[in-house]
Amino acid sequence: MNEMFYRQSALDCIANGLLKNYRNGMYLYGAPRSIPIEEIIEVEYKLTIEYVKLRKSGNVLGQTVFENCFVPVYDKENEQYTIIEVQPGTILIDEALLEEENMGRYRYTLAHELSHWILHHKIFDNS
Ligand SMILES: [Zn+2]
Structure with missing residues (x-):
């Protein structure tokens, strides 16, 4: 697959747009608090x-x-690789990130x- 590159300012703009539209922008403009990344993934993006x-x-x-x-x-x-079927719109996360000391990495990876x-x-929508 071809690599795609985005300017940092474009990525910032997309992230700000997401937070601006999520829960009236409380995570962008409100008091500092951790962003509910799992909720955004599962509820907002389904x-x-x-x-x-x-x-x-x-x-x-x-x-x-x-x-x-x-x-x-x-x-x-069983100390071997196995093949699993995965549905579109799934984010696979390595279970090692569920360890308490990996919480920052877990949230970053999500x-x-x-x-x-x-x-x-969108690239895949019409394929
Ligand atoms: Zn990546």
């Missing part, structure tokens, strides 16, 4: 978050699925994967 072991090495933390497809995930119990959905899902 995407599904699934927790799996994406790679044995742990070096892939998130993956956004645009079309119905089969994804290899690592089965720790936001990162949501940005893939927002920026790229």
